[in-house]
Amino acid sequence: MLDFSLTDEQKSLVDAARRFARERIIPVAAECDREARFPKDVFEAAHELGLVNATVPPEYGGPGLGELDNALVAEQLAYACTGIQTSMLANTLALTPILLAGNDEQKKKYLGMLTAAPLFASYCTTEPSGGSDVAGLRTTYTQHGDDFVLNGEKCWITNASFASFYLVFATSDPSKRHKGIAAFIVDRDSPGLKVGKHEDKLGQRASDTAAVHFEEVKVPKANLLAPEGEGFRLAMETFNQTRPDIGAMATGLMQRCLDESVAYARERKTFGVAIGEHQLVQAMLAEMAIGAEATRLLYMKAAWNLDNGVRDPIVSSYAKAFGADRAMQSAIDAVQVFGGNGYVRDYPVEKLMRDAKVLQIYEGTSQIQRLVIARNLLKGAG
Numbered sequence: 001m002l003d004f005s006l007t008d009e010q011k012s013l014v015d016a017a018r019r020f021a022r023e024r025i026i027p028v029a030a031e032c033d034r035e036a037r038f039p040k041d042v043f044e045a046a047h048e049l050g051l052v053n054a055t056v057p058p059e060y061g062g063p064g065l066g067e068l069d070n071a072l073v074a075e076q077l078a079y080a081c082t083g084i085q086t087s088m089l090a091n092t093l094a095l096t097p098i099l100l101a102g103n104d105e106q107k108k109k110y111l112g113m114l115t116a117a118p119l120f121a122s123y124c125t126t127e128p129s130g131g132s133d134v135a136g137l138r139t140t141y142t143q144h145g146d147d148f149v150l151n152g153e154k155c156w157i158t159n160a161s162f163a164s165f166y167l168v169f170a171t172s173d174p175s176k177r178h179k180g181i182a183a184f185i186v187d188r189d190s191p192g193l194k195v196g197k198h199e200d201k202l203g204q205r206a207s208d209t210a211a212v213h214f215e216e217v218k219v220p221k222a223n224l225l226a227p228e229g230e231g232f233r234l235a236m237e238t239f240n241q242t243r244p245d246i247g248a249m250a251t252g253l254m255q256r257c258l259d260e261s262v263a264y265a266r267e268r269k270t271f272g273v274a275i276g277e278h279q280l281v282q283a284m285l286a287e288m289a290i291g292a293e294a295t296r297l298l299y300m301k302a303a304w305n306l307d308n309g310v311r312d313p314i315v316s317s318y319a320k321a322f323g324a325d326r327a328m329q330s331a332i333d334a335v336q337v338f339g340g341n342g343y344v345r346d347y348p349v350e351k352l353m354r355d356a357k358v359l360q361i362y363e364g365t366s367q368i369q370r371l372v373i374a375r376n377l378l379k380g381a382g
Contacts, residue, residue: 061115078252181231203354247299247319291326321369
């Protein structure tokens with residue numbers, strides 16, 4: 001039997017996340033955007049409520065929630081501000097490789113760190129020479145006895161300025177492509193590790209983003225997460241696990257676009273009537289609603305698959321690609337509904353449009369998602 005209803009526990013979780021988003025995030029979102037500042041006190045409050053690190057199992061101090069539960073929280077927080085939400089839930093991206101490939105000692109130490117205190121971790125794949133081309137890494141590692149030594153640079157790293165440790169993907173030889181990639185857990189205080197400047201971004205400005213430099217950084221063998229040849233697979237599986245969250249973020253942003261636009265269309269008058277009476281405005285509202293509902297169903301299916309052991313990357317890519325593109329269009333339409341008022345910072349929709357753009361870029365661009373989809377279709381056809 002097909003059932004679209006949430007459990008009572010999930011309904012309570014959504015209600016808690018919705019209240020938190022409206023009471024703690026929305027009041028500070030515009031100021032944090034202007035100042036390009038992440039509100040750590042908001043993160044600390046979310047940590048206390050169990051809204052972050054949600055997928056960490058109870059034996060490591062976490063609530064042990066499922067992927068769908070985590071995505072439901074992401075939608076509600078993104079409704080308030082996708083920039084703040086990105087930094088709040090970025091730990092999920094960093095801890096997922098540990099959940100997938102870590103040994104018990106690594107899980108106890110690093111997952112335990114995140115659940116015991118409001119700390120941050122960062123996921124490091126992207127490099128200046130290529131973003132979506134994960135197999136083309138230039139950050140290298142060499143083995144010296146029981147240690148590994150890393151050299152290179154990662155860029156566009158969320159929470160890099162705050163992180164207590166980093167999940168770093170590096171290669172033994174760039175010419176080996178995916179066959180040379182390994183994964184490491186690198187502590188923040190490792191000699192030779194330096195964090196670059198905070199990036200001055202178009203949107204999601206409340207989320208911390210910076211480069212991380214590695215110069216002869218020594219990593220103990222105990223912090224090897226995936227050996228040579230297995231790192232690329234781990235990175236891809238991590239993205240498969242986390243891309244539904246991007247669909248959820250897109251849904252939250254679209255729902256905010258719709259709610260703001262409906263409220264404005266009821267109040268704003270032109271030609272003697274509320275602009276919501278004009279059919280072309282109605283059409284934009286309808287498209288926003290369609291996009292939000294369709295993406296919600298896609299991300300929920302992708303997350304449900306993961307919770308039920310169904311490994312189907314194509315569905316995660318559906319949710320990410322469709323959601324990101326529709327979120328961008330919804331934000332553009334919201335600005336159009338607001339007209340001139342939508343172009344100024346006195347109203348929230350200009351921020352929504354700036355925030356939406358990066359959804360089409362990070363964790364695999366919309367174009368890369370289409371390649372993933374097409375290649376899976378062709379494999380199935382073969």
